[in-house]
Amino acid sequence: MDNKRIVITGLGVVAPNGTNVSDFKNAIRSGTSGIQFIDELNQLKFSCQIAGKPIYRKDYLNDYFNSVQLKGLNASGLEYGVIAGLDAWKDAGLAITDKTEDPLWDAGIIFGTGVLGVDKFREAIYKVDEGNVRRLGSTSVIQTMASGISAFLGGMIGCGNVTTTNSSACSTGTEAILMAYDRIMSGKAEIILAGSTSDSGPYVWGGFDAMRILPYKYNENPTAASRPMSATASGFVPGSGAGALVVESLENAQKRGAKIYAEILGGHVNSGGQRSGGSMTAPNSLAVKECIKQAVINSGIHVNDVDVINGHLTATTKDTIEIQNWSEALGRKGKDFPYINSLKSMVGHCLAASGSIESVATVLQLKEDFVFGNINCEDLHPEIEAIVARERIPTKTLSKHVNIAVKASFGFGDVNACIIFKKYS
Amino acid sequence: MTKEELLSKLKTIIEPYVQNQEEFQHLSEDTNFIDDLEINSANLVDVILDVEDEFGIEIDNDGMDKMLTVKASIQVIQDKLVAK
Numbered sequence: 215m216d217n218k219r220i221v222i223t224g225l226g227v228v229a230p231n232g233t234n235v236s237d238f239k240n241a242i243r244s245g246t247s248g249i250q251f252i253d254e255l256n257q258l259k260f261s262c263q264i265a266g267k268p269i270y271r272k273d274y275l276n277d278y279f280n281s282v283q284l285k286g287l288n289a290s291g292l293e294y295g296v297i298a299g300l301d302a303w304k305d306a307g308l309a310i311t312d313k314t315e316d317p318l319w320d321a322g323i324i325f326g327t328g329v330l331g332v333d334k335f336r337e338a339i340y341k342v343d344e345g346n347v348r349r350l351g352s353t354s355v356i357q358t359m360a361s362g363i364s365a366f367l368g369g370m371i372g373c374g375n376v377t378t379t380n381s382s383a384c385s386t387g388t389e390a391i392l393m394a395y396d397r398i399m400s401g402k403a404e405i406i407l408a409g410s411t412s413d414s415g416p417y418v419w420g421g422f423d424a425m426r427i428l429p430y431k432y433n434e435n436p437t438a439a440s441r442p443m444s445a446t447a448s449g450f451v452p453g454s455g456a457g458a459l460v461v462e463s464l465e466n467a468q469k470r471g472a473k474i475y476a477e478i479l480g481g482h483v484n485s486g487g488q489r490s491g492g493s494m495t496a497p498n499s500l501a502v503k504e505c506i507k508q509a510v511i512n513s514g515i516h517v518n519d520v521d522v523i524n525g526h527l528t529a530t531t532k533d534t535i536e537i538q539n540w541s542e543a544l545g546r547k548g549k550d551f552p553y554i555n556s557l558k559s560m561v562g563h564c565l566a567a568s569g570s571i572e573s574v575a576t577v578l579q580l581k582e583d584f585v586f587g588n589i590n591c592e593d594l595h596p597e598i599e600a601i602v603a604r605e606r607i608p609t610k611t612l613s614k615h616v617n618i619a620v621k622a623s624f625g626f627g628d629v630n631a632c633i634i635f636k637k638y639s
Numbered sequence: 640m641t642k643e644e645l646l647s648k649l650k651t652i653i654e655p656y657v658q659n660q661e662e663f664q665h666l667s668e669d670t671n672f673i674d675d676l677e678i679n680s681a682n683l684v685d686v687i688l689d690v691e692d693e694f695g696i697e698i699d700n701d702g703m704d705k706m707l708t709v710k711a712s713i714q715v716i717q718d719k720l721v722a723k
Contacts, residue, residue, distance in 0.1 A: 281655045282655050282656055282682065285655065285685065286685075349688060351684055351685045351688050352681040352682055352684050352685050353685070
Protein backbone atom coordinates (compact mmCIF):
# COMPACT_ATOMS: atom_id res chain seq x y z
CA MET A 215 0.00 0.00 0.00
CA ASP A 216 2.75 2.42 0.96
CA ASN A 217 4.58 2.03 -2.34
CA LYS A 218 1.46 2.64 -4.39
CA ARG A 219 2.00 5.33 -7.01
CA ILE A 220 -0.53 7.55 -8.73
CA VAL A 221 -0.07 9.08 -12.17
CA ILE A 222 -1.75 11.32 -14.71
CA THR A 223 -2.58 9.53 -17.96
CA GLY A 224 -4.88 11.93 -19.78
CA LEU A 225 -5.42 15.68 -20.16
CA GLY A 226 -8.26 17.81 -21.48
CA VAL A 227 -8.75 21.55 -21.41
CA VAL A 228 -11.15 24.23 -22.61
CA ALA A 229 -9.47 27.52 -21.84
CA PRO A 230 -9.88 31.10 -23.04
CA ASN A 231 -6.60 30.78 -25.00
CA GLY A 232 -7.07 27.27 -26.34
CA THR A 233 -9.96 24.80 -26.44
CA ASN A 234 -7.87 21.66 -26.74
CA VAL A 235 -4.59 20.56 -25.14
CA SER A 236 -2.49 21.15 -28.26
CA ASP A 237 -3.72 24.71 -28.88
CA PHE A 238 -3.54 25.48 -25.17
CA LYS A 239 0.06 24.26 -24.96
CA ASN A 240 1.07 26.42 -27.92
CA ALA A 241 -0.71 29.41 -26.39
CA ILE A 242 0.96 29.16 -22.98
CA ARG A 243 4.37 28.63 -24.59
CA SER A 244 3.98 31.69 -26.78
CA GLY A 245 2.34 33.86 -24.12
CA THR A 246 -0.96 34.22 -25.96
CA SER A 247 -3.71 35.94 -23.99
CA GLY A 248 -7.31 34.76 -24.13
CA ILE A 249 -8.70 37.91 -22.55
CA GLN A 250 -11.14 39.83 -24.72
CA PHE A 251 -13.62 42.67 -24.67
CA ILE A 252 -17.15 41.32 -24.12
CA ASP A 253 -19.75 43.71 -25.51
CA GLU A 254 -22.51 42.15 -23.42
CA LEU A 255 -20.71 43.37 -20.28
CA ASN A 256 -20.53 46.83 -21.79
CA GLN A 257 -24.27 46.79 -22.54
CA LEU A 258 -24.94 45.72 -18.96
CA LYS A 259 -22.82 48.59 -17.60
CA PHE A 260 -20.16 46.46 -15.95
CA SER A 261 -17.09 48.34 -14.80
CA CYS A 262 -14.88 45.51 -16.01
CA GLN A 263 -16.00 44.67 -19.56
CA ILE A 264 -13.33 42.12 -20.34
CA ALA A 265 -13.08 38.42 -19.56
CA GLY A 266 -11.55 35.11 -20.49
CA LYS A 267 -14.02 33.00 -22.43
CA PRO A 268 -13.35 29.87 -24.53
CA ILE A 269 -14.23 30.35 -28.18
CA TYR A 270 -15.48 27.54 -30.43
CA ARG A 271 -18.16 27.01 -33.03
CA LYS A 272 -21.52 25.75 -31.78
CA ASP A 273 -21.38 22.74 -34.10
CA TYR A 274 -18.24 21.59 -32.26
CA LEU A 275 -20.66 20.37 -29.56
CA ASN A 276 -22.01 17.70 -31.94
CA ASP A 277 -18.80 15.75 -31.32
CA TYR A 278 -19.57 15.54 -27.60
CA PHE A 279 -23.35 15.67 -27.05
CA ASN A 280 -26.14 13.70 -28.75
CA SER A 281 -29.15 15.41 -30.28
CA VAL A 282 -31.35 15.00 -27.19
CA GLN A 283 -28.63 16.37 -24.89
CA LEU A 284 -28.22 19.35 -27.21
CA LYS A 285 -31.91 20.25 -27.09
CA GLY A 286 -32.31 23.30 -24.85
CA LEU A 287 -28.64 23.14 -23.78
CA ASN A 288 -27.89 26.51 -22.18
CA ALA A 289 -25.18 25.80 -19.59
CA SER A 290 -21.73 26.92 -20.66
CA GLY A 291 -19.95 25.20 -17.77
CA LEU A 292 -21.55 21.92 -18.76
CA GLU A 293 -20.26 22.37 -22.32
CA TYR A 294 -16.71 23.17 -21.19
CA GLY A 295 -16.63 20.35 -18.65
CA VAL A 296 -17.95 17.69 -21.01
CA ILE A 297 -15.53 18.69 -23.79
CA ALA A 298 -12.51 18.77 -21.45
CA GLY A 299 -13.58 15.59 -19.62
CA LEU A 300 -14.21 13.48 -22.71
CA ASP A 301 -11.01 14.78 -24.34
CA ALA A 302 -9.01 13.71 -21.29
CA TRP A 303 -10.67 10.31 -21.24
CA LYS A 304 -9.89 9.72 -24.94
CA ASP A 305 -6.38 11.12 -24.50
CA ALA A 306 -5.80 8.46 -21.84
CA GLY A 307 -6.71 5.82 -24.41
CA LEU A 308 -9.74 4.77 -22.41
CA ALA A 309 -12.91 3.46 -24.02
CA ILE A 310 -16.50 4.53 -23.57
CA THR A 311 -18.61 1.59 -22.47
CA ASP A 312 -21.49 0.46 -24.58
CA LYS A 313 -24.99 1.11 -23.22
CA THR A 314 -25.60 -2.61 -22.79
CA GLU A 315 -22.41 -3.29 -20.83
CA ASP A 316 -21.84 -3.12 -17.08
CA PRO A 317 -20.48 0.17 -15.77
CA LEU A 318 -16.74 0.52 -15.11
CA TRP A 319 -16.75 -0.32 -11.41
CA ASP A 320 -13.17 0.90 -10.88
CA ALA A 321 -13.58 4.21 -12.71
CA GLY A 322 -15.21 7.34 -11.31
CA ILE A 323 -15.68 11.08 -11.76
CA ILE A 324 -14.79 13.89 -9.36
CA PHE A 325 -15.56 17.04 -11.29
CA GLY A 326 -16.11 20.25 -9.39
CA THR A 327 -17.86 23.53 -10.04
CA GLY A 328 -18.94 26.65 -8.16
CA VAL A 329 -22.32 27.00 -9.80
CA LEU A 330 -23.59 25.30 -12.93
CA GLY A 331 -25.91 26.36 -15.72
CA VAL A 332 -26.52 29.91 -14.58
CA ASP A 333 -27.97 30.89 -17.97
CA LYS A 334 -30.30 27.89 -17.82
CA PHE A 335 -31.33 28.87 -14.31
CA ARG A 336 -32.10 32.40 -15.49
CA GLU A 337 -34.28 30.93 -18.24
CA ALA A 338 -36.11 28.85 -15.61
CA ILE A 339 -36.59 31.80 -13.26
CA TYR A 340 -38.26 33.82 -16.03
CA LYS A 341 -40.61 30.96 -16.86
CA VAL A 342 -41.47 30.29 -13.22
CA ASP A 343 -42.14 33.97 -12.53
CA GLU A 344 -44.42 34.11 -15.56
CA GLY A 345 -46.49 31.29 -14.05
CA ASN A 346 -45.22 28.96 -16.76
CA VAL A 347 -43.41 26.34 -14.72
CA ARG A 348 -44.83 23.57 -16.89
CA ARG A 349 -42.71 24.83 -19.80
CA LEU A 350 -39.40 24.06 -18.05
CA GLY A 351 -39.22 20.58 -19.54
CA SER A 352 -36.81 17.96 -18.28
CA THR A 353 -33.60 19.89 -18.97
CA SER A 354 -33.79 22.51 -16.25
CA VAL A 355 -32.82 20.30 -13.32
CA ILE A 356 -30.02 18.35 -14.98
CA GLN A 357 -28.33 21.46 -16.34
CA THR A 358 -28.52 23.47 -13.12
CA MET A 359 -27.75 20.90 -10.44
CA ALA A 360 -24.11 21.38 -9.44
CA SER A 361 -23.46 17.68 -9.98
CA GLY A 362 -24.83 17.94 -13.52
CA ILE A 363 -21.29 17.98 -14.83
CA SER A 364 -20.21 14.77 -13.08
CA ALA A 365 -23.56 13.17 -13.91
CA PHE A 366 -23.23 13.93 -17.63
CA LEU A 367 -19.63 12.70 -17.78
CA GLY A 368 -20.36 9.60 -15.69
CA GLY A 369 -23.27 8.65 -17.92
CA MET A 370 -21.46 9.32 -21.17
CA ILE A 371 -18.49 7.18 -20.14
CA GLY A 372 -20.32 4.60 -18.06
CA CYS A 373 -18.51 5.04 -14.74
CA GLY A 374 -19.48 2.79 -11.86
CA ASN A 375 -17.30 4.26 -9.11
CA VAL A 376 -17.76 7.57 -7.26
CA THR A 377 -19.49 10.16 -9.45
CA THR A 378 -19.57 13.47 -7.63
CA THR A 379 -19.00 17.21 -7.77
CA ASN A 380 -16.89 19.03 -5.22
CA SER A 381 -17.08 22.75 -4.55
CA SER A 382 -14.57 24.91 -2.70
CA ALA A 383 -14.56 28.18 -4.65
CA CYS A 384 -11.27 28.86 -6.40
CA SER A 385 -9.54 25.79 -4.95
CA THR A 386 -12.19 23.45 -6.41
CA GLY A 387 -10.12 22.09 -9.31
CA THR A 388 -7.00 21.46 -7.29
CA GLU A 389 -9.06 19.85 -4.55
CA ALA A 390 -10.78 17.54 -7.08
CA ILE A 391 -7.42 16.13 -8.20
CA LEU A 392 -6.40 15.49 -4.59
CA MET A 393 -9.74 13.82 -3.84
CA ALA A 394 -9.10 11.54 -6.82
CA TYR A 395 -5.58 10.85 -5.55
CA ASP A 396 -6.88 9.95 -2.08
CA ARG A 397 -9.60 7.67 -3.43
CA ILE A 398 -7.19 5.73 -5.60
CA MET A 399 -4.54 5.64 -2.86
CA SER A 400 -7.09 4.15 -0.47
CA GLY A 401 -7.73 1.34 -2.97
CA LYS A 402 -11.35 2.26 -3.64
CA ALA A 403 -10.84 3.10 -7.33
CA GLU A 404 -8.27 2.66 -10.09
CA ILE A 405 -9.12 5.58 -12.38
CA ILE A 406 -10.80 8.91 -11.62
CA LEU A 407 -11.57 11.57 -14.18
CA ALA A 408 -10.85 14.67 -12.08
CA GLY A 409 -11.32 18.29 -12.99
CA SER A 410 -13.52 21.32 -12.67
CA THR A 411 -15.54 23.73 -14.74
CA SER A 412 -16.87 27.25 -14.50
CA ASP A 413 -19.69 28.93 -16.43
CA SER A 414 -19.03 32.13 -18.32
CA GLY A 415 -21.20 35.22 -18.47
CA PRO A 416 -22.47 38.26 -16.63
CA TYR A 417 -24.41 36.36 -13.97
CA VAL A 418 -21.27 34.59 -12.80
CA TRP A 419 -18.94 37.56 -13.06
CA GLY A 420 -21.34 40.30 -11.88
CA GLY A 421 -20.88 39.64 -8.19
CA PHE A 422 -17.12 40.12 -8.51
CA ASP A 423 -17.62 43.32 -10.49
CA ALA A 424 -19.82 44.57 -7.64
CA MET A 425 -17.08 43.75 -5.12
CA ARG A 426 -14.79 46.07 -7.08
CA ILE A 427 -11.99 43.54 -7.30
CA LEU A 428 -11.83 43.46 -11.11
CA PRO A 429 -9.67 45.82 -13.24
CA TYR A 430 -11.79 48.51 -14.91
CA LYS A 431 -9.17 50.52 -16.77
CA TYR A 432 -8.32 47.97 -19.44
CA ASN A 433 -11.56 47.73 -21.42
CA GLU A 434 -9.74 49.08 -24.47
CA ASN A 435 -6.63 46.99 -23.87
CA PRO A 436 -7.90 43.58 -22.68
CA THR A 437 -4.76 41.48 -23.13
CA ALA A 438 -2.78 43.79 -20.82
CA ALA A 439 -5.35 43.64 -18.01
CA SER A 440 -4.35 40.51 -16.13
CA ARG A 441 -1.08 41.44 -14.41
CA PRO A 442 -0.16 38.95 -11.66
CA MET A 443 2.88 40.01 -9.60
CA SER A 444 3.06 43.33 -11.44
CA ALA A 445 3.41 46.70 -9.73
CA THR A 446 0.39 47.83 -11.76
CA ALA A 447 -1.83 44.82 -10.95
CA SER A 448 -5.31 46.15 -10.32
CA GLY A 449 -7.54 43.14 -9.83
CA PHE A 450 -8.30 39.78 -11.41
CA VAL A 451 -9.83 39.39 -14.84
CA PRO A 452 -12.78 36.97 -14.66
CA GLY A 453 -12.40 33.82 -16.73
CA SER A 454 -14.16 30.55 -17.47
CA GLY A 455 -13.54 27.13 -18.94
CA ALA A 456 -12.66 23.65 -17.72
CA GLY A 457 -9.68 21.43 -17.11
CA ALA A 458 -9.63 17.64 -16.76
CA LEU A 459 -7.02 15.09 -15.75
CA VAL A 460 -7.25 11.31 -15.75
CA VAL A 461 -5.78 10.24 -12.40
CA GLU A 462 -4.86 6.56 -12.29
CA SER A 463 -2.93 4.04 -10.24
CA LEU A 464 0.47 3.37 -11.82
CA GLU A 465 -0.29 -0.34 -11.70
CA ASN A 466 -3.43 0.07 -13.77
CA ALA A 467 -1.75 2.49 -16.18
CA GLN A 468 1.13 0.07 -16.76
CA LYS A 469 -1.22 -2.86 -17.16
CA ARG A 470 -2.93 -1.19 -20.09
CA GLY A 471 0.23 0.38 -21.50
CA ALA A 472 -0.99 3.97 -21.04
CA LYS A 473 1.22 6.97 -21.70
CA ILE A 474 2.09 8.78 -18.49
CA TYR A 475 2.25 12.57 -18.24
CA ALA A 476 3.41 12.94 -14.65
CA GLU A 477 3.20 11.48 -11.18
CA ILE A 478 1.27 12.94 -8.25
CA LEU A 479 3.51 12.64 -5.21
CA GLY A 480 0.97 14.01 -2.77
CA GLY A 481 -0.66 17.17 -1.58
CA HIS A 482 -2.74 18.75 1.12
CA VAL A 483 -5.98 20.64 1.60
CA ASN A 484 -6.79 22.77 4.63
CA SER A 485 -8.58 25.86 5.82
CA GLY A 486 -7.53 28.93 7.74
CA GLY A 487 -10.81 28.90 9.62
CA GLN A 488 -11.24 32.60 8.83
CA ARG A 489 -9.02 33.33 11.80
CA SER A 490 -5.70 35.20 12.21
CA GLY A 491 -6.19 37.53 9.25
CA GLY A 492 -8.16 34.99 7.25
CA SER A 493 -11.73 35.88 6.28
CA MET A 494 -14.43 34.86 3.84
CA THR A 495 -12.40 36.50 1.08
CA ALA A 496 -8.80 36.58 2.36
CA PRO A 497 -6.53 33.69 3.27
CA ASN A 498 -5.03 33.12 6.67
CA SER A 499 -1.32 33.11 5.78
CA LEU A 500 -0.54 30.63 8.52
CA ALA A 501 -2.88 28.10 6.91
CA VAL A 502 -1.49 28.77 3.41
CA LYS A 503 2.04 28.07 4.64
CA GLU A 504 0.89 25.02 6.56
CA CYS A 505 -0.86 23.67 3.46
CA ILE A 506 2.29 24.00 1.36
CA LYS A 507 4.49 22.50 4.10
CA GLN A 508 2.21 19.52 4.62
CA ALA A 509 2.08 18.89 0.88
CA VAL A 510 5.87 18.83 0.77
CA ILE A 511 6.10 16.52 3.79
CA ASN A 512 3.56 13.96 2.65
CA SER A 513 5.10 13.90 -0.83
CA GLY A 514 8.38 12.80 0.68
CA ILE A 515 10.40 15.54 -1.03
CA HIS A 516 12.66 18.24 0.32
CA VAL A 517 11.75 21.91 -0.11
CA ASN A 518 14.87 22.36 -2.24
CA ASP A 519 13.56 19.80 -4.73
CA VAL A 520 10.86 22.16 -5.99
CA ASP A 521 11.75 23.43 -9.49
CA VAL A 522 8.63 25.35 -10.44
CA ILE A 523 5.65 26.84 -8.62
CA ASN A 524 2.40 27.52 -10.38
CA GLY A 525 0.88 30.00 -7.98
CA HIS A 526 -2.67 31.10 -7.32
CA LEU A 527 -1.53 34.69 -8.05
CA THR A 528 -4.69 36.42 -9.25
CA ALA A 529 -3.29 39.94 -9.85
CA THR A 530 -4.68 41.57 -6.75
CA THR A 531 -2.79 43.19 -3.89
CA LYS A 532 -2.70 39.74 -2.29
CA ASP A 533 -0.01 38.54 -4.72
CA THR A 534 2.76 39.95 -2.57
CA ILE A 535 1.47 38.15 0.50
CA GLU A 536 1.23 34.91 -1.47
CA ILE A 537 4.87 35.23 -2.57
CA GLN A 538 5.88 35.91 1.02
CA ASN A 539 3.99 32.77 2.10
CA TRP A 540 5.67 30.59 -0.53
CA SER A 541 9.05 31.95 0.47
CA GLU A 542 8.51 31.27 4.17
CA ALA A 543 6.89 27.86 3.63
CA LEU A 544 9.73 26.62 1.43
CA GLY A 545 12.47 28.57 3.21
CA ARG A 546 13.74 29.84 -0.14
CA LYS A 547 14.26 33.34 -1.50
CA GLY A 548 16.18 35.46 -3.99
CA LYS A 549 17.95 33.45 -6.67
CA ASP A 550 17.32 30.30 -4.65
CA PHE A 551 13.55 30.68 -5.06
CA PRO A 552 11.97 28.21 -7.55
CA TYR A 553 10.69 29.50 -10.88
CA ILE A 554 7.17 30.81 -10.42
CA ASN A 555 4.41 31.63 -12.86
CA SER A 556 0.72 32.41 -13.00
CA LEU A 557 -1.47 31.16 -15.83
CA LYS A 558 -3.95 33.88 -14.91
CA SER A 559 -1.80 36.40 -16.78
CA MET A 560 -3.10 34.76 -19.99
CA VAL A 561 -6.55 33.36 -19.18
CA GLY A 562 -7.70 35.42 -16.21
CA HIS A 563 -9.11 33.83 -13.10
CA CYS A 564 -11.23 30.90 -14.23
CA LEU A 565 -12.72 30.63 -10.70
CA ALA A 566 -13.80 27.05 -9.93
CA ALA A 567 -12.04 25.92 -13.12
CA SER A 568 -8.76 27.66 -12.33
CA GLY A 569 -7.19 24.84 -10.31
CA SER A 570 -7.76 22.19 -12.97
CA ILE A 571 -6.81 24.34 -15.99
CA GLU A 572 -3.68 25.49 -14.17
CA SER A 573 -2.86 21.90 -13.18
CA VAL A 574 -3.05 20.92 -16.86
CA ALA A 575 -0.55 23.73 -17.59
CA THR A 576 1.67 22.53 -14.73
CA VAL A 577 1.67 18.93 -15.94
CA LEU A 578 2.48 20.04 -19.51
CA GLN A 579 5.55 21.90 -18.20
CA LEU A 580 6.77 18.74 -16.46
CA LYS A 581 6.13 16.53 -19.45
CA GLU A 582 7.77 18.82 -21.99
CA ASP A 583 10.43 20.59 -19.91
CA PHE A 584 9.49 24.24 -20.09
CA VAL A 585 8.49 27.04 -17.76
CA PHE A 586 5.88 29.25 -19.39
CA GLY A 587 6.44 32.98 -19.15
CA ASN A 588 4.29 35.41 -17.19
CA ILE A 589 2.88 38.05 -19.49
CA ASN A 590 2.18 41.59 -18.25
CA CYS A 591 4.79 41.29 -15.54
CA GLU A 592 7.62 43.41 -16.94
CA ASP A 593 7.04 45.84 -14.08
CA LEU A 594 7.50 43.34 -11.25
CA HIS A 595 6.10 44.56 -7.94
CA PRO A 596 9.03 45.92 -5.88
CA GLU A 597 7.88 44.09 -2.74
CA ILE A 598 7.94 40.83 -4.71
CA GLU A 599 11.34 41.63 -6.22
CA ALA A 600 12.61 42.08 -2.65
CA ILE A 601 11.74 38.41 -2.02
CA VAL A 602 12.28 36.68 -5.37
CA ALA A 603 15.03 37.35 -7.91
CA ARG A 604 13.69 38.78 -11.17
CA GLU A 605 15.12 35.87 -13.17
CA ARG A 606 12.91 33.47 -11.22
CA ILE A 607 9.77 35.15 -12.56
CA PRO A 608 10.26 34.75 -16.32
CA THR A 609 8.36 36.95 -18.73
CA LYS A 610 9.20 34.66 -21.65
CA THR A 611 8.95 30.88 -21.79
CA LEU A 612 12.13 29.07 -20.76
CA SER A 613 13.28 25.64 -21.85
CA LYS A 614 14.18 24.01 -18.53
CA HIS A 615 14.36 20.54 -17.16
CA VAL A 616 11.49 20.40 -14.68
CA ASN A 617 11.41 17.53 -12.21
CA ILE A 618 9.08 18.76 -9.48
CA ALA A 619 6.30 21.30 -9.89
CA VAL A 620 3.93 22.56 -7.21
CA LYS A 621 0.42 23.83 -7.87
CA ALA A 622 -1.59 25.63 -5.20
CA SER A 623 -5.01 27.26 -5.19
CA PHE A 624 -6.64 29.40 -2.52
CA GLY A 625 -10.36 30.05 -2.41
CA PHE A 626 -13.08 32.16 -0.80
CA GLY A 627 -14.00 30.64 2.52
CA ASP A 628 -10.29 30.61 3.44
CA VAL A 629 -9.69 27.21 1.84
CA ASN A 630 -6.40 25.99 0.39
CA ALA A 631 -5.19 23.12 -1.79
CA CYS A 632 -1.65 22.24 -2.84
CA ILE A 633 -0.41 19.41 -5.10
CA ILE A 634 3.13 18.19 -5.76
CA PHE A 635 3.61 16.82 -9.30
CA LYS A 636 6.77 15.02 -10.42
CA LYS A 637 8.14 14.09 -13.81
CA TYR A 638 7.41 10.40 -14.28
CA SER A 639 10.41 8.13 -14.32
CA MET B 640 -54.98 18.26 -40.82
CA THR B 641 -55.31 14.61 -41.84
CA LYS B 642 -54.39 11.85 -39.45
CA GLU B 643 -51.48 10.90 -41.73
CA GLU B 644 -50.08 14.43 -41.61
CA LEU B 645 -50.46 14.50 -37.87
CA LEU B 646 -48.72 11.15 -37.47
CA SER B 647 -45.89 12.28 -39.70
CA LYS B 648 -45.34 15.39 -37.56
CA LEU B 649 -45.52 13.35 -34.37
CA LYS B 650 -42.88 10.95 -35.69
CA THR B 651 -40.53 13.82 -36.43
CA ILE B 652 -40.99 15.12 -32.89
CA ILE B 653 -40.33 11.85 -31.08
CA GLU B 654 -37.50 10.61 -33.28
CA PRO B 655 -34.60 12.27 -31.38
CA TYR B 656 -35.79 10.76 -28.08
CA VAL B 657 -36.22 7.20 -29.40
CA GLN B 658 -33.76 4.63 -28.09
CA ASN B 659 -35.17 1.58 -29.85
CA GLN B 660 -34.78 2.39 -33.55
CA GLU B 661 -36.07 -1.00 -34.68
CA GLU B 662 -39.44 -0.46 -33.01
CA PHE B 663 -39.49 3.05 -34.45
CA GLN B 664 -39.23 1.62 -37.97
CA HIS B 665 -42.37 -0.43 -37.29
CA LEU B 666 -44.28 2.32 -35.58
CA SER B 667 -48.02 1.67 -35.31
CA GLU B 668 -50.93 3.22 -33.46
CA ASP B 669 -50.39 0.81 -30.60
CA THR B 670 -46.72 1.70 -30.16
CA ASN B 671 -45.98 2.70 -26.56
CA PHE B 672 -43.43 5.50 -26.08
CA ILE B 673 -41.75 4.02 -23.02
CA ASP B 674 -42.25 0.27 -23.39
CA ASP B 675 -41.62 0.00 -27.15
CA LEU B 676 -39.61 3.04 -28.20
CA GLU B 677 -37.70 3.12 -24.87
CA ILE B 678 -38.02 6.87 -24.61
CA ASN B 679 -36.64 7.97 -21.24
CA SER B 680 -39.69 8.76 -19.09
CA ALA B 681 -38.12 12.11 -18.12
CA ASN B 682 -38.12 13.07 -21.80
CA LEU B 683 -41.90 12.57 -22.15
CA VAL B 684 -42.44 16.11 -20.89
CA ASP B 685 -40.08 17.36 -23.59
CA VAL B 686 -42.04 15.48 -26.24
CA ILE B 687 -45.20 17.17 -24.99
CA LEU B 688 -43.61 20.65 -25.06
CA ASP B 689 -42.41 20.00 -28.62
CA VAL B 690 -45.95 18.90 -29.57
CA GLU B 691 -47.34 22.13 -28.08
CA ASP B 692 -44.89 24.22 -30.09
CA GLU B 693 -45.50 22.31 -33.32
CA PHE B 694 -49.29 22.40 -33.19
CA GLY B 695 -49.79 25.67 -31.33
CA ILE B 696 -51.80 24.03 -28.57
CA GLU B 697 -51.59 23.67 -24.80
CA ILE B 698 -51.91 20.25 -23.27
CA ASP B 699 -53.26 20.06 -19.72
CA ASN B 700 -52.21 17.57 -17.05
CA ASP B 701 -54.94 15.08 -17.98
CA GLY B 702 -53.86 15.17 -21.61
CA MET B 703 -50.23 14.66 -20.60
CA ASP B 704 -51.11 11.62 -18.52
CA LYS B 705 -52.84 10.05 -21.52
CA MET B 706 -50.06 10.61 -24.05
CA LEU B 707 -48.23 7.32 -23.63
CA THR B 708 -49.02 5.71 -27.00
CA VAL B 709 -49.17 6.95 -30.58
CA LYS B 710 -52.92 6.41 -30.69
CA ALA B 711 -53.66 8.28 -27.47
CA SER B 712 -51.35 11.13 -28.47
CA ILE B 713 -53.06 11.61 -31.82
CA GLN B 714 -56.42 11.65 -30.04
CA VAL B 715 -55.27 14.28 -27.52
CA ILE B 716 -53.77 16.46 -30.25
CA GLN B 717 -56.86 16.19 -32.46
CA ASP B 718 -59.14 17.11 -29.56
CA LYS B 719 -57.03 20.18 -28.78
CA LEU B 720 -56.90 21.21 -32.43
CA VAL B 721 -60.71 21.01 -32.65
CA ALA B 722 -61.08 23.07 -29.48
CA LYS B 723 -58.67 25.69 -30.78
